[in-house]
Amino acid sequence: xxxxxxxxxxxxxxxxxxxxxxxxxxxxxxxxxxxxxxxxxxxxxxxxxxxxxxxxxxxxxxxxxxxxxxxxxxxxxxxxxxxxxxxxxxxxxxxxxxxxxxxxxxxxxxxxxxxxxxxxxxxxxxxxxxxxxxxxxxxxxxxxxxxxxxxxxxxxxxxxxxxxxxxxxxxxxxxxxxxxxxxxxxxxxxxxxxxxxxxxxxxxxxxxxxxxxxxxxxxxxxxxxxxxxxxxxxxxxxxxxxxxxxxxxxxxxxxxxxxxxxxxxxxxxxxxxxxxxxxxxxxxxxxxxxxxxxxxxxxxxxxxxxxxxxxxxxxxxxxxxxxxxxxxxxxxxxxxxxxxxxxxxxxxxxxxxxxxxxxxxxxxxxxxxxxxxxxxxxxxxxxxxxxxxxxxxxxxxxxxxxxxxxxxxxxxxxxxxxxx
RNA sequence: GGAGAGGUGGCUGAGUGGUCGAAAGCGGCACACUGCUAAUGUGUUGUUCCAUGCAAAUGGAACCGGAGGUUCAAAUCCUCUCCUCUCCGCCA
Numbered sequence: 001x002x003x004x005x006x007x008x009x010x011x012x013x014x015x016x017x018x019x020x021x022x023x024x025x026x027x028x029x030x031x032x033x034x035x036x037x038x039x040x041x042x043x044x045x046x047x048x049x050x051x052x053x054x055x056x057x058x059x060x061x062x063x064x065x066x067x068x069x070x071x072x073x074x075x076x077x078x079x080x081x082x083x084x085x086x087x088x089x090x091x092x093x094x095x096x097x098x099x100x101x102x103x104x105x106x107x108x109x110x111x112x113x114x115x116x117x118x119x120x121x122x123x124x125x126x127x128x129x130x131x132x133x134x135x136x137x138x139x140x141x142x143x144x145x146x147x148x149x150x151x152x153x154x155x156x157x158x159x160x161x162x163x164x165x166x167x168x169x170x171x172x173x174x175x176x177x178x179x180x181x182x183x184x185x186x187x188x189x190x191x192x193x194x195x196x197x198x199x200x201x202x203x204x205x206x207x208x209x210x211x212x213x214x215x216x217x218x219x220x221x222x223x224x225x226x227x228x229x230x231x232x233x234x235x236x237x238x239x240x241x242x243x244x245x246x247x248x249x250x251x252x253x254x255x256x257x258x259x260x261x262x263x264x265x266x267x268x269x270x271x272x273x274x275x276x277x278x279x280x281x282x283x284x285x286x287x288x289x290x291x292x293x294x295x296x297x298x299x300x301x302x303x304x305x306x307x308x309x310x311x312x313x314x315x316x317x318x319x320x321x322x323x324x325x326x327x328x329x330x331x332x333x334x335x336x337x338x339x340x341x342x343x344x345x346x347x348x349x350x351x352x353x354x355x356x357x358x359x360x361x362x363x364x365x366x367x368x369x370x371x372x373x374x375x376x377x378x379x380x381x382x383x384x385x386x387x388x389x390x391x392x393x394x395x396x397x398x399x400x401x402x403x404x405x406x407x408x409x410x411x412x413x414x415x416x417x418x419x420x
Numbered sequence: 421g422g423a424g425a426g427g428u429g430g431c432u433g434a435g436u437g438g439u440c441g442a443a444a445g446c447g448g449c450a451c452a453c454u455g456c457u458a459a460u461g462u463g464u465u466g467u468u469c470c471a472u473g474c475a476a477a478u479g480g481a482a483c484c485g486g487a488g489g490u491u492c493a494a495a496u497c498c499u500c501u502c503c504u505c506u507c508c509g510c511c512a
Contacts, residue, residue, distance in 0.1 A: 074492035
């Protein structure tokens with residue numbers, strides 16, 4: 001949700017900002033027109049209401065014919081207002097419909113571009129491992145070591161599901177635990193949030209209506225809950241509808257949850273292995289930031305993500321996501337892509353977005369400043385780790401004999417230093 | 421799953437159709453006073469939207485969980501819905 005007042009004052013800024021996101025800049029003109037119409041109708045309706053309220057106050061004192069006459073007049077006014085309010089309601093719906101289509105304008109440092117082809121590699125960190133053998137892809141390693149079973153998962157649940165087995169289960173838990181501990185030491189508040197949420201939370205974080213087809217619905221028509229695709233949703237929505245004190249800003253949360261994604265429309269893409277799946281685990285960071293500090297907070301979050309990959313000894317590159325690949329909520333996003341020797345490509349492991357006040361407007365998360373004025377907070381989110389880095393570990397730490405060495409930092413938590 | 425009770429301002433809690441944005445208390449803020457770090461007194465204290473204004477501000481509308489409805493008029497009546505609590509049942 002954008003601020004209509006700011007759009008009124010500075011339409012060109014918004015046109016430019018959403019154009020970078022590949023959205024139609026004419027939407028700005030349309031919203032301004034709808035806004036004007038809506039305001040005109042509001043004024044008319046409220047003038048009528050004010051008149052009614054005035055007369056209403058006198059009614060208890062009136063009697064007899066005089067009262068009858070006034071009541072009849074009022075009835076007429078009410079009918080007139082009802083007709084007018086119909087129109088107002090329609091205008092409001094049309095307004096909201098366009099408003100919901102407007103994405104958060106991109107930050108000026110976001111590269112222009114249409115899709116992931118145009119993303120910019122900011123820098124590359126770490127040495128790619130050298131092998132004196134042909135490195136395998138993670139599913140080959142996983143099946144051979146009996147730590148991933150895709151066939152039986154397909155039998156039980158369909159494609160894009162998996163069984164993790166044996167040491168890989170322990171390794172995943174160790175990874176999650178390692179990262180969680182690290183963030184708690186950095187002052188994050190750990191959370192295990194609800195894995196199912198209401199529509200409001202999905203709308204508020206910007207997943208609805210834009211990405212509705214990516215979300216699983218639980219018992220439609222009965223429970224109408226939605227399985228979270230990321231704990232960003234329940235953790236960011238934590239303070240929905242609340243007004244915080246300025247001193248409460250700067251809070252850092254780290255949520256742990258499984259994530260559920262339909263992956264509709266991705267048939268044929270990454271069909272093998274566990275890179276793109278319907279269900280995975282994730283440790284997610286969420287910042288509730290002061291508007292003046294969200295950009296430095298965004299860099300901080302990126303640094304933490306880098307630190308995690310560095311701890312694990314995984315070579316990666318930092319990617320500045322271009323406008324067209326940004327999604328509705330984010331004003332800017334970095335992806336961290338790990339080098340996967342088996343695939344011979346960098347692939348997305350983690351990601352961090354500054355959503356500025358786009359989500360907080362929808363969720364109504366505000367704060368009161370020293371002067372008692374109320375403002376919207378900024379929200380940011382970022383992956384601390386997920387199941388994906390397991391793939392990077394497997395492929396980067398594979399040995400000639402098909403075994404996998406465990407990154408040093410995870411050994412104490414695993415209780416073994418090698419798989420196979 | 422069955423049976424009840426309830427959702428009111430930052431909090432506690434009154435209020436069953438018009439003078440209720442809403443008593444009272446607590447808290448917060450401001451001022452006053454007191455030789456002490458707190459007590460007392462007085463005042464003040466919500467949010468959203470619209471209009472005018474550079475602004476301070478002024479005027480108007482809305483908000484008593486949410487959405488509809490009845491009515492000239494709704495915190496108060498009706499319907500639906502969400503949430504919380506208690507008891508029973510079931511259960512990791």
